Amino acid sequence: MAALDRLSLIQWLSPAFPTGGFAYSHGLEQAMSEGLRDADAVAGWVADVLDRGGGWTDAVILSLTLRGREASDLADLARAMAGSAERLAETMDQGRAFAATVSALEGTRVAAHPLPVAVGLAARRLDLPAPEIIGHYLHGFAGNLISAATRFLPLGQAQAQRALAGLHPLIARTAARAAMAGPEALETGCFGADLAAMRHETLDVRIFRT
Template sequence: MQGNEAAALYRLLTWLSPSFPVGAFSYSSGIEWAVEAGDIADAASLRGWLAAMLADGPGFCDGVFLAQTHRAASSGDDAGLGEIVELASAFAPSRERHLETSAQGRAFVEIARAAWNCAALDRLIACCGGAIVYPVAVGLVSAAHAIPLAATLHAFLHALTSNWISAGARLVPLGQTDGQRVLAQLEPIVAATAARALEASLDDLGSATFRADLASMRHETQYTRLFRS
């Protein structure tokens, strides 16, 4: 492995590790309400719920935003970058989902600047203007460090899926082995979603996971909550 490839892999493993302190463990993306409502009750129903979120909901949309951010940042399209930042922030379907993605995006950028800063990242952040949501933040930082888009996108979707499974495993609850089985079963869907997001444009954005969107709204008034979303 060449030096640049090793550095890119090291940074991706660090930034998208569960130990990178963006607070992902405190969000469930509505899964907490889905468990209480009985939509998710075991490993099979968790797998089905997450497969839909990946392929037809926030997984795909976040993948498109990351890819478009990375390309705009890498090509110096500052005007296009600003439009992507604004659209991505407006795309969250509920107040809690917006909190989830904006808080993680802010934390990701702040920690990256504190520990892995570079001149290119400072310039890109200055072009953004508004709130930087999580997939946009990952796209910005990875582009600033010249990390390849395809690897970044796949790693991001893997981290997103892993966090959803972690929330589901704690809520159902499921054992660690069941959680790993779900992650293994979702591998082809993560890969297919990443491939679609790489080929998609902003015009291809769209979600059909209405139940998951409703879950994120219902969670706002859920009586007993462990998670912030």
């Protein structure tokens, strides 16, 4: 059963799953337009977001959802933790798309909530440990940002994959930490990424929605 559940989770968090994740850069497009131009810099930026930015707060909210906390309360928290209009649109739009597709796929209704809450609600039935679910979520999150950099920069596929592979230890540590975290852990310190997301709202030429 766990093997089938794992395959379901991989499908849900695959780039091919229709949440529209490819259209969002989480503010990274703004940072790249301002000079973030190589694989090491991109990997460092993504690492900060995973460790103390939107990746971390998503991981905690997902963890709390998996542990049975009230979804509507967590949805309110997720919306409150979105630091800008684009960040809010990012999590809400992807959450609605995820819930609609899983509902159609599974034949059961998954409520439309911010993305980590929607994923957590769907994943409650999976016979998988929370750190594994959170780790897959964060890997998809990081992979989407690395993919955005690949499309924006002269960044080769091999470089991009090395950058993502280099984030694996951090993803595993962050997932394990989030699996045990409570609501008091919902704090961020990734101000550069937050400001980049805000400035992106007025970027003249852009290929990503955030």
